[in-house]
Amino acid sequence: xxxxxxxxxxxxxxDLLEIKGDNPFRIRAYRRAALNIENLSKNIESLTxxxxxxxPGIGQDLAEKINNYLKTGIVQTLEELKNQIPEELLTIMxxxxxxxxxxxxxxxxxNIKSIEELEKFAxxxxxxxxxxxxxxxxxxxxxxxxxxxxxxxxxxxxxIMPLAVEIVNYLQKNxxxxxxxxxxxxxxxxxxxxxxxxxxTSKEPQKVMQIFTEMPHVKEVLLSGPTxxxxxxxxxxxxxxxxxxxxxxxxxxxxxxGSKEHNIKLREMALKKGLRLxxxxxxxxxxxxxxxxxxxxxIYDILGLPYIEPELREDRGEIELALKGSLPSLISLExxxxxxxxxxxxxxxxxxxxxxxxxxxxxxxxxxxxxxHSKGLGVANGLTEDRLLEQSREIKALNKKLSGFKLLHGxxxxxxxxxxxxxDEGVLKTLDIVIxxxxxxxxxxxxxxxxxxxxxxxxxxxxxxxxxTGRLLGEREPYDMDIDEIMKAAQLNGTAFEINAYxxxxxxxxxxxxxxxxMSIPLVISTDTxxxxxxxxxxxxxxxxxxAWLEKDDVLNTLSSDKLIVKIKxxxxxxxx
Numbered sequence: 001x002x003x004x005x006x007x008x009x010x011x012x013x014x015d016l017l018e019i020k021g022d023n024p025f026r027i028r029a030y031r032r033a034a035l036n037i038e039n040l041s042k043n044i045e046s047l048t049x050x051x052x053x054x055x056p057g058i059g060q061d062l063a064e065k066i067n068n069y070l071k072t073g074i075v076q077t078l079e080e081l082k083n084q085i086p087e088e089l090l091t092i093m094x095x096x097x098x099x100x101x102x103x104x105x106x107x108x109x110x111n112i113k114s115i116e117e118l119e120k121f122a123x124x125x126x127x128x129x130x131x132x133x134x135x136x137x138x139x140x141x142x143x144x145x146x147x148x149x150x151x152x153x154x155x156x157x158x159x160i161m162p163l164a165v166e167i168v169n170y171l172q173k174n175x176x177x178x179x180x181x182x183x184x185x186x187x188x189x190x191x192x193x194x195x196x197x198x199x200x201t202s203k204e205p206q207k208v209m210q211i212f213t214e215m216p217h218v219k220e221v222l223l224s225g226p227t228x229x230x231x232x233x234x235x236x237x238x239x240x241x242x243x244x245x246x247x248x249x250x251x252x253x254x255x256x257x258g259s260k261e262h263n264i265k266l267r268e269m270a271l272k273k274g275l276r277l278x279x280x281x282x283x284x285x286x287x288x289x290x291x292x293x294x295x296x297x298x299i300y301d302i303l304g305l306p307y308i309e310p311e312l313r314e315d316r317g318e319i320e321l322a323l324k325g326s327l328p329s330l331i332s333l334e335x336x337x338x339x340x341x342x343x344x345x346x347x348x349x350x351x352x353x354x355x356x357x358x359x360x361x362x363x364x365x366x367x368x369x370x371x372x373h374s375k376g377l378g379v380a381n382g383l384t385e386d387r388l389l390e391q392s393r394e395i396k397a398l399n400k401k402l403s404g405f406k407l408l409h410g411x412x413x414x415x416x417x418x419x420x421x422x423x424d425e426g427v428l429k430t431l432d433i434v435i436x437x438x439x440x441x442x443x444x445x446x447x448x449x450x451x452x453x454x455x456x457x458x459x460x461x462x463x464x465x466x467x468x469t470g471r472l473l474g475e476r477e478p479y480d481m482d483i484d485e486i487m488k489a490a491q492l493n494g495t496a497f498e499i500n501a502y503x504x505x506x507x508x509x510x511x512x513x514x515x516x517x518x519m520s521i522p523l524v525i526s527t528d529t530x531x532x533x534x535x536x537x538x539x540x541x542x543x544x545x546x547x548a549w550l551e552k553d554d555v556l557n558t559l560s561s562d563k564l565i566v567k568i569k570x571x572x573x574x575x576x577x
Contacts, residue, residue, distance in 0.1 A: 002045050003037050004159065006066055009075050010034035016081040018100040019089060032057040039533045045070060056350035056531050088113035096144035096153060096474065105130055119145050134443060140477060154192035155237060156473040158503020158540065161186065164196045167239065175211040176204045179249055183256040187310045189543035191506045192473060196239040199253050205243045212241050248280045251293035255279035261315035269303050311546040330546045333539055335558045338367035340433060341466060341498065341526030346391055347372035348380035350531045353398055353407060359532045361405055367561040369408035369433045370395065374422040376414040377439055383411065385427045392430065406561045408432040412466060417441045419455030428461040432565060435498065437466035442479060449481040457495045463568040464524055467500040467507040483512065487519060494571045496522035496556060501541025513548035524556045
């Protein structure tokens with residue numbers, strides 16, 4: 001929790017500095033520090049001063065701020081900045097979808113000082129005349145105000161999952177539990193989450209509930225009872241803990257995991273069989289005899305179904321397939337042989353090739369692809385053609401020393417505003433892997449964005465389109481583009497789409513990834529690693545793939561490096577015929 005708190009504070013400082021028009025390098029330093037702290041696999045409270053300084057992007061000044069916050073709960077810089085910025089601006093920025101630049105524009109150009117005024121202007125379409133604000137921005141602002149009025153919003157899974165795991169670990173360590181599991185949409189790995197649902201069983205329920213409601217960071221207790229308690233954390237997230245009898249644990253877990261629609265289908269099946277299904281178990285309707293419920297598998301067995309994995313329980317046809325015995329054999333984390341989107345110190349990554357190889361080997365991978373940014377992304381120290389060739393020589397030299405592992409040489413080449421690529425094709429064709437992506441011009445028209453992506457998809461040397469729709473969960477909507485046309489082009493040209501596992505992206509999402517599978521479009525799952533802990537994000541990409549019904553054979557980086565290269569290079573051969 002402290003990691004997220006400090007990351008939030010550093011991002012708030014960056015926002016306020018941006019409003020002030022401060023040095024962009026200082027702003028980026030805070031954002032980079034926030035990102036790296038949020039991505040730490042360890043609790044920052046457990047680190048020594050020396051270990052904090054080892055976090056990429058953390059120097060003496062930021063380390064001192066971290067240590068002061070851990071001691072006092074305050075970062076003085078943030079308090080000083082808040083005193084320098086009009087309170088009305090901070091209010092406007094509380095609306096989801098309104099960033100610091102937009103808030104400043106609204107305040108200075110239209111003198112908007114309240115959420116009520118903002119809603120009035122947005123509803124009357126009086127914002128889109130301002131520089132940098134379009135009709136879609138107005139729509140997003142209205143949606144953000146609606147979310148704010150409701151008092152609760154959905155949160156990216158990358159923020160919620162670590163928090164839920166920490167809470168489960170805390171309860172396991174501190175209370176007398178027999179079993180405990182995360183349930184709800186979080187167990188189904190939906191990309192955004194409203195609440196955290198936890199199911200548990202214990203012989204001392206009152207003690208468990210007391211410990212739960214008195215956990216650190218609990219802001220408010222909504223309900224405290226022997227079978228259900230609900231709390232709001234200081235982060236504004238609600239957690240519901242349900243305690244059930246041990247012989248009902250499986251039924252409760254199934255009931256509180258499946259979507260509403262999935263559960264309705266199961267209950268309808270039960271009724272047709274003369275059975276009754278609820279969170280306590282599955283019973284004969286005639287005499288109330290309990291047939292099962294201790295184990296989750298009981299429910300599916302008694303209904304004549306194979307076990308349906310949590311990620312599939314959305315009523316998208318999984319029950320019908322289960323009845324036919326045709327459920328997909330879902331991809332697993334263990335199927336992944338390597339990561340195809342990794343950045344090094346050569347651009348905006350934090351590690352050397354050797355450090356990346358060591359970390360990848362520890363995960364059981366047999367290869368990774370170094371795909372640093374191209375020259376157009378100056379802010380990321382993007383590579384020129386000459387630097388890319390120099391990098392190639394260093395990678396070849398390292399590969400000669402490696403045994404049982406291969407470092408593939410690639411690049412994340414920028415798709416420029418006119419659709420051309422940021423590097424000469426003469427250099428691109430020498431690489432093992434070329435992934436192309438958009439990093440600018442997000443507000444172009446649908447025709448322009450679509451044209452840019454089509455141009456890259458059709459290029460014979462581009463094998464993968466990275467984070468294809470450009471969304472950032474809770475921050476940026478997907479590009480305005482013709483996704484059907486783009487997917488047809490990928491299908492025709494044999495260009496792969498990436499499921500970017502970075503939790504703020506998760507792009508492609510599960511809906512489009514499933515469609516890609518149905519169209520036989522190649523897919524890869526990559527982490528977009530910038531610091532080594534990012535490699536752990538592969539689990540998030542796997543969750544999207546499983547929600548998309550993907551199997552091992554649908555994903556290219558389940559292949560060995562040799563087979564992978566042969567597969568992706570077929571695009572060049574096919575296009576040259």
